[in-house]
Amino acid sequence: MEVFEIDPKLKSDTFPVADIGLCRLLLMNDSRFPWLILVPQRSGVAEVHDLSPLDQTMLTFETVTVSENLKRLTGCHKINVAALGNQVRQLHMHVIARFTEDAAWPNPVWGSGPAAPYEKDAAETFIANFKAGFVDRN
Amino acid sequence: MEVFEIDPKLKSDTFPVADIGLCRLLLMNDSRFPWLILVPQRSGVAEVHDLSPLDQTMLTFETVTVSENLKRLTGCHKINVAALGNQVRQLHMHVIARFTEDAAWPNPVWGSGPAAPYEKDAAETFIANFKAGFVDRN
Numbered sequence: 001m002e003v004f005e006i007d008p009k010l011k012s013d014t015f016p017v018a019d020i021g022l023c024r025l026l027l028m029n030d031s032r033f034p035w036l037i038l039v040p041q042r043s044g045v046a047e048v049h050d051l052s053p054l055d056q057t058m059l060t061f062e063t064v065t066v067s068e069n070l071k072r073l074t075g076c077h078k079i080n081v082a083a084l085g086n087q088v089r090q091l092h093m094h095v096i097a098r099f100t101e102d103a104a105w106p107n108p109v110w111g112s113g114p115a116a117p118y119e120k121d122a123a124e125t126f127i128a129n130f131k132a133g134f135v136d137r138n
Numbered sequence: 139m140e141v142f143e144i145d146p147k148l149k150s151d152t153f154p155v156a157d158i159g160l161c162r163l164l165l166m167n168d169s170r171f172p173w174l175i176l177v178p179q180r181s182g183v184a185e186v187h188d189l190s191p192l193d194q195t196m197l198t199f200e201t202v203t204v205s206e207n208l209k210r211l212t213g214c215h216k217i218n219v220a221a222l223g224n225q226v227r228q229l230h231m232h233v234i235a236r237f238t239e240d241a242a243w244p245n246p247v248w249g250s251g252p253a254a255p256y257e258k259d260a261a262e263t264f265i266a267n268f269k270a271g272f273v274d275r276n
Binding site: 046047048049053056057059060061063064067068071078079080081082083084085086087089098105106107108110111 | 184185186187191194195197198199201202205206209216217218219220221222223224225236243244245246248249
């Protein structure tokens with residue numbers, strides 16, 4: 001069995017947040033959008049339907065839990081949830097807080113121009129706030 | 139309790155395929171991409187996390203079943219799965235068959251130019267083939 005590793009592009013584009021069960025949770029390094037990514041810790045899986053039924057259910061549960069916490073933390077208008085994988089094959093689930101005044105609204109965030117990297121302290125603060133809410137509620 | 143109705147924009151952009159359990163299944167009228175949409179038949183729900191846990195699991199099961207069948211039917215390179223809802227609030231899950239030579243690859247399909255409506259027979263044929271595979275396997 002292969003050892004699970006995060007895809008190098010995902011790794012370089014994100015900050016690690018936590019291991020939350022099935023998934024490694026990452027924060028996209030783009031301060032324009034509060035944007036988390038769940039990566040199921042399974043090797044060689046590209047599609048949700050390639051996961052076992054139990055893992056599918058776990059991924060759904062973890063995606064929903066992250067979504068609720070992100071909505072509570074940010075007060076966003078909409079959550080966008082997506083598993084695309086056209087550029088990075090490793091299965092990963094985007095959970096993005098969207099605001100009607102954000103840089104891409106009402107379009108999807110992908111292809112909406114270059115990322116605006118976080119100031120280092122800002123990412124750490126976001127992650128700390130996210131984890132505080134996550135632990136308290138779940 | 140409100141009566142469930144498909145959002146008027148979703149309705150005008152799609153062909154009905156089937157009721158598959160929790161969800162109404164629709165075919166997007168854009169022949170550039172084999173593109174199905176699942177709409178949970180629940181009123182007033184905009185986010186996956188607003189569904190009950192049982193409905194979340196049903197939505198996952200139905201999304202995965204539709205994804206597998208669409209991949210088998212089309213031989214696509216990747217399935218894209220997404221619940222965005224920035225333009226149509228009613229919760230709906232996109233399941234899109236992507237090819238490395240399609241009109242938007244490797245970008246998402248949204249915002250990739252105007253839809254190319256199906257010739258009527260082509261949509262009916264696609265739906266018939268999809269349903270045949272769906273019934274046989276599930």
